[in-house]
Amino acid sequence: MYFINNKEYKCSVAVTLDIFNDRWKLAVIWHLLDNSKRFKDLHEDIAEITQKTLTVKLKELEEKNIINREVFPKVPPKVVYSLTPIGEQLKPVLKEMYKWGIKYVEDYGELTNDNLCNAEFKISK
Numbered sequence: 580m581y582f583i584n585n586k587e588y589k590c591s592v593a594v595t596l597d598i599f600n601d602r603w604k605l606a607v608i609w610h611l612l613d614n615s616k617r618f619k620d621l622h623e624d625i626a627e628i629t630q631k632t633l634t635v636k637l638k639e640l641e642e643k644n645i646i647n648r649e650v651f652p653k654v655p656p657k658v659v660y661s662l663t664p665i666g667e668q669l670k671p672v673l674k675e676m677y678k679w680g681i682k683y684v685e686d687y688g689e690l691t692n693d694n695l696c697n698a699e700f701k702i703s704k
Contacts, residue, residue, distance in 0.1 A: 584643070598643050603628055603636045605676075608662065608669055611646065615661035645669075 581588040588594050599605055603625070610616065610624040622633055637660060640646045645666040651657040662669075684690050 598645070601636075603632060604640055604645075605673070607633070607636055607640060607660075608645065608666060609673055611660060611662050611666070612670055612673065615649075615659045617657065617659055621660065640666075 581591060581594055583594060586597070588597070606625050606628070607621060610621055616624070618633070618637070621637075622628065622630060625633065628636075637646065637648070641648050644663055647661045647663055649659045649661070651659070681690065
C-alpha cells in the first residue's frame with residue numbers, strides 16, 4: 580500500500596496517474612526540462628493554455644514537489660519556475676514519450692515539418 584498526500588493507493592502507477600492527470604502538467608514539465616522559466620515564458624511556450632489554467636497547474640505541481648517556485652524580491656516581482664530533483668527524474672520518461680509519439684505518428688499518421696516541438700537539445704540530456 581502507498582500512502583502520500585493524505586491519500587492511499589494500491590499501486591504506484593495510481594500515484595503517478597493521480598499526479599499527472601492531465602496534459603497540461605506534462606506540458607509544463609516538458610518546457611522546464613532545458614531551463615528555468617518565468618510565467619510569461621511558459622505561457623508563450625504553451626500557447627493553448629489559459630493564464631488561469633497555467634496558474635492552477637503550476638500550483639499543483641509545486642504542491643506535489645515536482646517544480647520549484649522561486650520569488651525574487653524586486654519591483655516588479657520576479658517569479659521563476661524550475662524542476663525539483665524528483666522533477667528532473669522525469670527527463671528519461673518524457674524522452675521516451677517524445678520518441679514514442681513520433682513513432683506512433685510515423686506508423687499511423689503523417690509527420691510534417693510544421694509546428695514540430697524542437698526537442699533535440701532536451702532529449703540529449
